[in-house]
Amino acid sequence: MTSLQRLSAAVAHTEPDRVPVDLGATSVSGMHVSVVYRLRQALELDPPGTPVKVINLYQMLGEVALDLIDALGVDTVCVPGPRSSFGFPNADWKEWIMRDGTPVLVPGQFNTQYESDGSLLQYPQGDKMVPASGMMPKDGFYFDGIVRQDPIDDDALNPQDNLEEFGAISDSDLAHYAREIERLSHTDKAIVAGFGGTGFGDIALVPGLGLKHPKGIRDVEEWYISTSIRSDYIHEVFAKQCEIGIANLERIYGVVGDRVFSVMVTGTDFGTQRGPFISRETYTHLYAPFHRKVTNWVHENTSWKCMIHTCGSVVTLLPDMIDAGFDIFNPVQCSAEGMDPRVLKERFGNRITFWGGGVNTQHTLPFGTPREVRSEVADRIEAFGQGGGFVFNAIHNIQAGTPVENVIAMFDAVKEFGRNGVRA
Secondary structure (H helix, E strand, O other): OOHHHHHHHHHOOOOOOEOOEOOOOOOOOOEEHHHHHHHHHHOOOOOOOOOEEEEEOOOOEEOOOHHHHHHHOOOEEEOOOOEOOOOOEOOOOEEEEOOOOOEEEEOOOOOEEEOOOOOEEEOHHHOOOOOOOEEEOOOOOOOEEOOOOOOOOHHHOOHHHHHOOOOOOOHHHHHHHHHHHHHHOOOOOEEEEOOOOOOOOOOOOOOOOOOOOOOOOOOHHHHHHHHHHOHHHHHHHHHHHHHHHHHHHHHHHHHHHHHOOEEEEEOOOOEOOOOEOOOHHHHHHHHHHHHHHHHHHHHHHOOOEEEEEOOOOOOOOHHHHHHOOOOEEEOOOOOOOOOOHHHHHHHHOOOOEEEOOOOOOOOHHHHOOHHHHHHHHHHHHHHHOOOOOEEEOOOOOEOOOOOHHHHHHHHHHHHHHOEOOOOO
16 A cells, blocks of 8 residues: 555555554654654764754654655655744754754744753744743753733733734745645655644644734633633634634645645644543533534545544543544543543544554653563554554654654554554
């Protein structure tokens, strides 16, 4: 099978020739740039000191290029976005050295400033004349969003203020997507996109990292409280965001067509380690109607498959997410309460594809041995792989500091146990 055929079979709940594999096709299934660099060195894909492109500045994710994809047997490719989370173009790449010595490439408007405590500030649209919107701690590997919340006057709240970043897609962004799809279409891989704009309430987006002067409700805690005490306001934000998002998807489809295999509709997290942090009623009344509008449009007008990403224990919400029209569920955090892989497969395996769940990135992959990684990968393939409906990926992004030998052990185990008919 080609990679695209393999993914198509898996999502259609038929067993492909082997378990399909993703690495880096989404912003939640990638690898920290420092690990990408060390992996490329270990596989002798680059001379020492060759920088790796950072394709997601907020999380400092490294580019999983086609040569690495081929070396690891990955079946997916991502559609890079036109700009970073901080609002400047992913263009005019320049070299930069991380504090651990990793050589990387960052966008030309990557404009940082070290503070006296060693932290590193990042600015919206690269403009140091306005307050910083991101901060990487002294010993950190990622940027944390900085909340810039003006005092809230409930009588003056305007839903338009929380919609500033959700405008009509520009002609230049459409041209960007057209070029990227054309480039990726020359491979046999499944093209995965995250066009943005439909992640209702995605808390990573609420602070408005790319806005110079964000207005509305931008504090994380205040936003979560508002879903309860200002639910009418949030509903109005979501309704307009949905309208804009579908209009943008219509224009995007006009230039990319059915060459895209799947789209990540939303990355809003609904779960903690021990259970969902919203009620089922809140999901079905506040979120599901807008999820359903987007997935209905996608299914009625395209061949794309719809992915939902949410971390944590969300087993009680999964039936409603399936009813909302999602084809794919990611990252499948098996370590969270109630998220046993065999139970999930038995209850939902014929209704949704599990994309992830392959190995624990909180414990096993960063802190285990290669043998422990191999064992867990074999177990997860055994649990999820039979009958299709499974795309192998680690549970969320592979974190900085993860031993390269464990990453290699993970992919070796997938090759060993992922073939059709091979069971652990």
